[in-house]
Amino acid sequence: xxxxxxxxxxxxxxxxxxxxxxxxxxxxxxxxxxxxxxxxxxxxxxxxxxxxxxxxxxxxxxxxxxxxxxxxxxxxxxxxxxxxxxxxxxxxxxxxxxxxxxxxxxxxxxxxxxxxxxxxxxxxxxxxxxxxxxxxxxxxx
Amino acid sequence: xxxxxxxxxxxxxxxxxxxxxxxxxxxxxxxxxxxxxxxxxxxxxxxxxxxxxxxxxxxxxxxxxxxxxxxxxxxxxxxxxxxxxxxxxxxxxxxxxxxxxxxxxxxxxxxxxxxxxxxxxxxxxxxxxxxxxxxxxxxxxxxxxxxxxxxxxxxxxxxxxxxxxxxxxxxxxxxxxxxxxxxxxxxxxxxxxxxxxxxxxxxxxxxxxxxxxxxxxxxxxxxxxxxxxxxxxxxxxxxxxxxxxxxxxxxxxxxxxxxxxxxxxxxxxxxxxxxxxxxxxxxxxxxxxxxxxxxxxxxxxxxxxxxxxxxxxxxxxxxxxxxxxxxxxxxxxxxxxxxxxxxxxxxxxxxxxxxxxxxxxxxxxxxxxxxxxxxxxxxxxxxxxxxxxxxxxx
Numbered sequence: 001x002x003x004x005x006x007x008x009x010x011x012x013x014x015x016x017x018x019x020x021x022x023x024x025x026x027x028x029x030x031x032x033x034x035x036x037x038x039x040x041x042x043x044x045x046x047x048x049x050x051x052x053x054x055x056x057x058x059x060x061x062x063x064x065x066x067x068x069x070x071x072x073x074x075x076x077x078x079x080x081x082x083x084x085x086x087x088x089x090x091x092x093x094x095x096x097x098x099x100x101x102x103x104x105x106x107x108x109x110x111x112x113x114x115x116x117x118x119x120x121x122x123x124x125x126x127x128x129x130x131x132x133x134x135x136x137x138x139x140x141x
Numbered sequence: 142x143x144x145x146x147x148x149x150x151x152x153x154x155x156x157x158x159x160x161x162x163x164x165x166x167x168x169x170x171x172x173x174x175x176x177x178x179x180x181x182x183x184x185x186x187x188x189x190x191x192x193x194x195x196x197x198x199x200x201x202x203x204x205x206x207x208x209x210x211x212x213x214x215x216x217x218x219x220x221x222x223x224x225x226x227x228x229x230x231x232x233x234x235x236x237x238x239x240x241x242x243x244x245x246x247x248x249x250x251x252x253x254x255x256x257x258x259x260x261x262x263x264x265x266x267x268x269x270x271x272x273x274x275x276x277x278x279x280x281x282x283x284x285x286x287x288x289x290x291x292x293x294x295x296x297x298x299x300x301x302x303x304x305x306x307x308x309x310x311x312x313x314x315x316x317x318x319x320x321x322x323x324x325x326x327x328x329x330x331x332x333x334x335x336x337x338x339x340x341x342x343x344x345x346x347x348x349x350x351x352x353x354x355x356x357x358x359x360x361x362x363x364x365x366x367x368x369x370x371x372x373x374x375x376x377x378x379x380x381x382x383x384x385x386x387x388x389x390x391x392x393x394x395x396x397x398x399x400x401x402x403x404x405x406x407x408x409x410x411x412x413x414x415x416x417x418x419x420x421x422x423x424x425x426x427x428x429x430x431x432x433x434x435x436x437x438x439x440x441x442x443x444x445x446x447x448x449x450x451x452x453x454x455x456x457x458x459x460x461x462x463x464x465x466x467x468x469x470x471x472x473x474x475x476x477x478x479x480x481x482x483x484x485x486x487x488x489x490x491x492x493x494x495x496x497x498x499x500x501x502x503x504x505x506x507x508x509x510x511x512x513x514x515x516x517x518x519x520x521x522x523x524x525x526x527x528x529x530x531x532x533x534x535x
Contacts, residue, residue, distance in 0.1 A: 006268070006331075019275045033289035033304065056197070056204040084204045084295040089303060100289075 035083040036103035040074040040117035044093040047072050051087035051096060060087060065122045073118035073126045078105055152487065156185045161259065161494070163501040167478075174486050179479040186502040191465055198460040199225055199299060199434065209467060210503035211292050212255060215241075215248045216445040217467075217503075218297040223378055224441030224454040225299055229434050235422040237301035238380040243417045244288065244296045245379070245443075246410040247314075250321065251280045252446035253361075253403045253410075256498045257328060260400065263495040264341040269331060276324045279317045286313055301427030311418055318411050325407045332400040342396035346481045346493040349394055356480060359473045360448020362497045365402045366394035372444040379443075384416050396496045403498075433460050445470055447498050471497070471504040 021028065030036075038060070047067060052060040059081040065071035088096045107113065116123045150171050156164040164185035170178035190209055194202045207218040219241050226233060233241070254277040261269035281291050288294035288304050296302050332338060348358070353366035363370045372378070373386040389405040391398035438455040448470030457463040474497040481493050520528070 019278070031286040031289065033286065035289040035295075054198065054200040056201040082204060082208075082293075083290070084293075085289070085303065086200060086204065086295075086298075089298060098289075 030100050032100055034100040034103060035085050036099040037078060038076055039097050039099060041095045042072060042118050045072050045095045050090040054086055054090055057082045063126055071122055073116060073122045076115045077113060078115060079113035165501045169482060169490060171487055176482045176485055176487055179482040181475060181479055184505050187505040187507060191506060194462055194465045203299060207293055210500055212252050213248060213445045214293045215244050215296060216443050216450055219245060220441045220443040220450050220452045222297045222299055224439050224452050227439045228437050228454060228456050229431055231300050231428050231430055233301045233428055234425045236424045237426050239417050239421055240302045242380040242384060243414060244294060246413050247280055247284055249410050249446045250407055251277055253407055260495045263491045264338055266338050276321060279320055283314055283317045286310060298427055300430040305426060318414060322411050325404055329404050341492055342400060345396045345489050346496055347395045348477060348481060356477050357473050358477055359470045361399060361402045362474050364390045365398040367392045372442050372449050376442060384413055396492060399496050447471060469503045471499045475499060
């Protein structure tokens with residue numbers, strides 16, 4: 001860019017769209033593969049815990065309600081999660097997915113980062129304390 | 142005060158923001174404006190990652206080691222994966238190797254464009270800084286669309302990669318490369334013809350070929366002095382044996398040569414990415430990896446955007462490593478700053494420092510030197526307690 005080229009470029013830039021975006025008023029759609037909040041679907045989970053064993057951030061806990069009936073609850077710590085997607089790869093039953101829409105995860109309260117997934121009665125039992133941390137099949141180190 | 146005796150005047154730079162927004166401490170002894178002595182102190186960003194790897198399993202370590210560097214995260218993961226795969230006797234499928242190469246070259250583009258901006262900013266040429274960082278967004282968007290993240294792509298898995306290419310992604314990469322190629326031609330034009338920038342780069346921080354060999358420089362810093370040193374060509378890993386690299390060198394060894402070498406490497410990266418997209422091998426993305434690895438040790442070398450990245454990995458038969466040692470290219474190149482600064486103007490020091498493309502945070506690791514029986518680096522609890530008592534008794 002010799003001086004005249006630079007000048008030409010500067011003048012042309014005046015009539016161009018700005019490179020920056022007026023977020024949040026203006027939003028570009030997120031890419032399909034963006035790794036956002038993790039979601040767990042209880043159907044099909046066998047409680048193998050491969051997701052939690054290899055999680056680099058100890059962000060997933062699978063709490064066993066009834067092993068024989070395959071009743072589990074997942075406690076997901078969004079604040080610990082590093083969004084690497086290893087758990088999604090590890091799950092052979094397709095129970096885990098990462099949302100490409102939910103990525104604005106700021107919250108004022110820390111409680112918002114502990115998310116429970118599972119059938120409603122099971123989650124209620126965990127929240128009420130009937131299933132304690134000790135009986136959780138995988139507690140974080 | 143005796144004014145006839147020349148005084149030693151030391152200019153401390155850092156640890157806050159020594160040219161770059163990373164911590165490192167430099168002391169330059171100056172005579173007027175001329176630097177007569179230089180020393181460097183590192184270790185401000187020591188994070189204990191090597192020790193932390195010993196308490197995590199092989200898969201967890203992949204993501205930990207990927208976070209050693211925010212700019213060249215993929216090469217760290219690749220070096221680790223290649224090493225662990227070697228230990229386990231597993232070879233990733235050809236398609237996975239090609240995708241590793243693809244992401245590595247995209248990362249090289251983003252790293253070199255980032256450096257171009259930082260170096261231009263150090264030279265006071267903020268226009269170039271803004272243009273190059275604006276164009277860098279193109280490659281960041283490609284990386285985000287391909288892997289789902291702008292940094293820490295997590296594209297690697299032990300035994301393969303996570304992400305495959307789709308026709309839409311291929312089109313996006315081709316379109317992005319076309320734009321970047323046109324822009325890179327302009328950048329080459331700027332750094333070789335802009336009079337103001339040339340005053341800051343031409344003939345500044347000249348490293349001769351002999352000096353580069355002697356100081357053990359790596360990466361574009363060494364190649365700008367005419368040393369043909371590139372792991373991608375010397376010891377091809379991933380798919381580099383199928384897609385050979387033409388090593389870009391220059392002979393001048395000054396800062397201008399480093400600009401030119403890095404920019405020419407961008408063209409080489411564009412060529413490689415196009416070659417990979419055209420001849421992407423079919424097949425699986427991942428080979429099966431065992432959870433536990435028998436006791437063995439290995440080394441793994443890859444070419445990061447800044448130079449040779451070295452991993453030593455030792456397994457002990459469990460699902461956790463016994464020891465992992467990382468040496469990043471910045472450590473090899475930093476010594477040259479202390480040598481080159483001597484004799485140059487103090488005002489050129491930030492440019493000389495930025496010229497090696499340092500990354501202090503990836504660099505800081507502890508080395509314990511054992512010197513026989515009198516080892517003062519390790520204390521037992523009893524010794525430490527006694528030291529505390531003696532210290533406060535005084």
